[in-house]
Amino acid sequence: MTKYEATIGIEVHVEVKTKSKIFSSSENGYGKDANSSCTVVDLGYPGTLPTLNEEVILQGIRAVHLTHCTLTRKMHFDRKNYFYPDNPKNYQITQNRTPIGQNGYLEIETSEGPKKIEILEMHLEEDTCKSSHKGRVSLLDFNRAGVPLIEIVSKPCMHTKEEAMLYLEKLKETFFYGNISDCKMEEGSMRCDVNVSIAPKESKTLGVKCEIKNIGSIRNVGIAIEKEIARQEEVLEQGQVLKEQTRRFDDQLNDTVLMRVKETGNDYRYFPEPDIPFVFLEEEQIQEALATLPMMPDERRILYQKKGMSKLHIEKILANRSLSDYLNTFLDTNINFVTAANLLLGDISSYLNKNFKKLEQTKLTREKFIDLLQKLEEGALSNKNVKEILEDVLEKEISIPEIMKEKKIQNITDVSFVEEIIQKVLDENTQSVLDYKEGKDRALKYLMGQVMKETKGAVNPKIANEKLVEYLQKR
Amino acid sequence: MKKLSVEEVKHVAHLARIQVSDEEIESYRTRLGALYEMVDGIHEIEGYSEEMMITPVEEVCSLRKDEVGAMLDGASVLSNAPKTNGKFIEVPVVINE
Amino acid sequence: MSKYLDLTIPEIHELYVKKELTPSILLEEVFERIKARKSLNCLITCCQEEALERARELEKEEVGGLLWGIPILIKDNIVTKGIRTTCASKMLENFIPIYDAFVVEKIKKAGMILVGKTNMDEFAMGSTSETSYFGPPKNPWNEAYITGGSSGGNASAIAARIVPLSIGSDTGGSIRQPASYTGIVGMKPTYGRVSRYGLIAFASSLDQIGPMTRTVYENALLLNAIAGKDQNDLTSSSKEVEDYTALIGKDVRDLKIGIPSYLVSDVVSKEVSEVFNHVVNLLKKNGNTVELVDISYLKHAVSLYQIIAMGEASSNLARFDGVRYGYRTENPETIDALYEKTRSEGFGEEVKSRIMVGSSLLSGKNAKLYYDKALSIRDDMRESFLASFQKYDLLIAPTTTTPAYQLGEVMKDPLKTFMDDILVIPANMAGLPAMNLPAGFNQNHLPIGMQIIGAPFGEAKMYQLASFLEKELNLDLEGGRK
Structure with a gap:
């Protein structure tokens, strides 16, 4: 220079x-x-x-x-x-x-x-x-x-x-x-x-x-x-x-x-x-003044990092104080902050932006948000499902199970239902079952894909994977 | 007798925004000079404490609660202004600052 | 012609209660006297219409406290809503305030009737009231003489018995000095005792509003009405207001009284000294101790005062710029022309000169050399005064070095008046209460006064001594009433 x-x-x-x-x-x-x-x-x-x-x-x-x-x-x-x-x-x-x-x-x-x-x-x-x-x-x-x-x-x-x-x-x-x-x-x-x-x-x-x-x-x-x-x-x-x-x-x-x-x-x-x-x-007087100070960004950064959030997500959340403040109301719960941040920065933010709304103006109660995250974690709701029901979640004063019922979203964490699908896929793909038995890893991935296809991606991948291996070994 | 310089008087007149004619400058040179002669007596004072008295009040400053009180209506704001323009008070343009 | 105005306030009050007199009738007498004594030039504005209207309003009410229905004058540097307030300056010749000063609200609440705004030195800067844009007020004892200043209009009106009560202001003796020249009672209370809200500031840390009246008792009554904490003035004290008349009439004996030695040095004229010594002897004779006491830095008090007062004034008067209110020069081309022409045309010579001096004293390095140093020494001076009150109940001194002098004399030597204020300035510097009490006359039958200086918030005790002396001296103070 x-x-x-x-x-x-x-x-x-x-x-x-x-x-x-x-x-x-x-x-x-x-x-x-x-x-x-x-x-x-x-x-x-x-x-x-x-x-x-x-x-x-x-x-x-x-x-x-x-x-x-x-x-x-x-x-x-x-x-x-x-x-x-x-x-x-x-x-x-x-x-x-x-x-x-x-x-x-x-x-x-x-x-x-x-x-x-x-x-x-x-x-x-x-x-x-x-x-x-x-x-x-x-x-x-x-x-x-x-x-x-x-x-x-x-x-x-x-x-x-x-x-x-x-x-x-x-x-x-x-x-x-x-x-x-x-x-x-x-x-x-x-x-x-x-x-x-x-x-x-x-x-x-x-x-x-x-x-x-x-x-x-x-x-x-x-x-x-x-x-x-x-x-x-x-x-x-x-x-x-x-x-x-x-x-x-x-x-x-x-x-x-x-x-x-x-x-x-x-x-x-x-x-x-x-x-x-x-x-x-x-x-x-000094103590009185400081008592009302909210949590500052650097403290939030450390906290979010501990909760496993990525640097990019942390900065994005901090750039929107109302989201960060909202997220902080769940500090006393054991929700997954990564999932929560994903949801807030993704679907929820785009909905709010599109409709010129603020989070406080929606019907997203604390209970609903926790429920929503839990269902996502368990696989009871897929990301796709969330997109479908988000408007109702944010605008209607009804619970997540009620919305799911209304929208006819099947309970795909229901093991018997998953098992039924797996049986069907295995019956229809006997060659792949044989390939698996011969140790070809590719076969498992293919079969998993077929399961997903059958359920339109709505099945919990973790449960599906477990059950698939279990049934393959039975054959 | 002490006299202030023409420049000093002009500087002070500008600080105070008071227009002074050449004659007035002369008279201020003497008047200010005489005053300085008088107050310069304080330079002989030594051994005083540094603590400054900004007001004779010894009580701690009381603070006002942060509440909005009555405000003036627009007409009152303008009532004594020598020159107004709509809802504003008007002055010659302030250039470039 | 009836002479209700010559009655004491309690006597007037009694007539009101018995419905033998109404405020309107009393006002008529006031306006007769104003007219008869027009040559005194004691008023800048007479608000006859407003006063009569107020009297009629009051007459619909029950008779209130002692001050109810009593006519009062207010110095023209205290703002009165809807009534022109000029500070005796061309700058504010047509200024109509849009709010009332705290003391104005107080007098209205007590039922007093504002009759007019009194003449004064322009922006209270002067010691003779001759710097007034409206010409000087005259001394009622002899109209060729000054009233003193800056509250000269108040002094003139009270001495002429035009009204019983008035409110003035005192930055460096502006209540006490004219009171002394005209034979009336004037109190500058402790700094912070009366709110300054609405007093057009001259020097903020020195200014104080106070009563100027015919008698000690009426003075205390008026202070009762105007003292107290004001949320709008951070320098007003939250100390509880006592009844300042409480000790009046109580015997004075065994008091320890100090005389600041510098204030009875050879700066004081023989005629004033004689009157003062007479009072000292009277006090001693009545079983009180009177001794000289040394107060630090009094020799420099005038210089220190000038630095602080003019420094503050240069800043306080910066707001008169032709923008939001007041005089504005015609068709200014630029903003600097607006400022410079407005201010050189709107202010009189004395005011301009003091603003120049004050600006210079605060400029560059001077702020530290002069202003800061003055504030530091001022603190020590106050400490020295406070220490003296450990030993003495009250301090006394002459108020002025000479009696009133002839109009026009002072204009020849402006620094002379500065030095003349040496006796009154220390109380302002220390923020102490100080009052003038008429003490005697010179050969030409011009009044001579004396000062009583109290400890902070010691006004009640000062009134006690003042009323004792008032009674003992028993002066005929009606000489201004013609």
């Missing part, structure tokens, strides 16, 4: 899932009518003061825990002062000196093995209002103003786009599974700014960094990093000097474009927010 090494640091903002905003009691919602979810506090009206939403603090505690950060037990908020139309008070309430979490990491699985991506700090703050541009004017909608955010700042410790993308995937999965955020990049509930610099491989100092703002998807983060590294290499190769600048990703161009060259450092005039006294996090 080249003689340069890239260094990448990422700042991620996630909108925190709560009912109300961080500093006011207006609704934290998405897609509402313009300027319908705000109070005088969100508008920065004269005389208003912030209040502090307990749930945001609890979510912060969870986020700190999940990213292995050190929790700041005594913290305050700070004002970041800058004029901007989307910033109602012209200062943002954030945490500068006492971020709720510091010095954590997330572990990713790269092609070269596991790697810890270090997190410098994470802090709580308020979102800005939304401005949309229309010709010579900008229009302001204050619904988003005051929506709680957690900003997670990584150390500049990534070197490839692969690492950056895996880190973001991991962060997204962690916050999504932790119920901290929806992490929908397309709706802006997860946003990332990427800092990229390059320097000669042997160099001990970092190169001049360039910030790429507001990239809309993890895929585009990869593209942006790739393009930015290439651009910086070209500049250096031409013997030019890199300037610190802010760029943004342009979806249409599929490339980064210059926003502004930084002249001097920002002068945000941070100072402690005097309207919010010190917040002390008590042990009880």
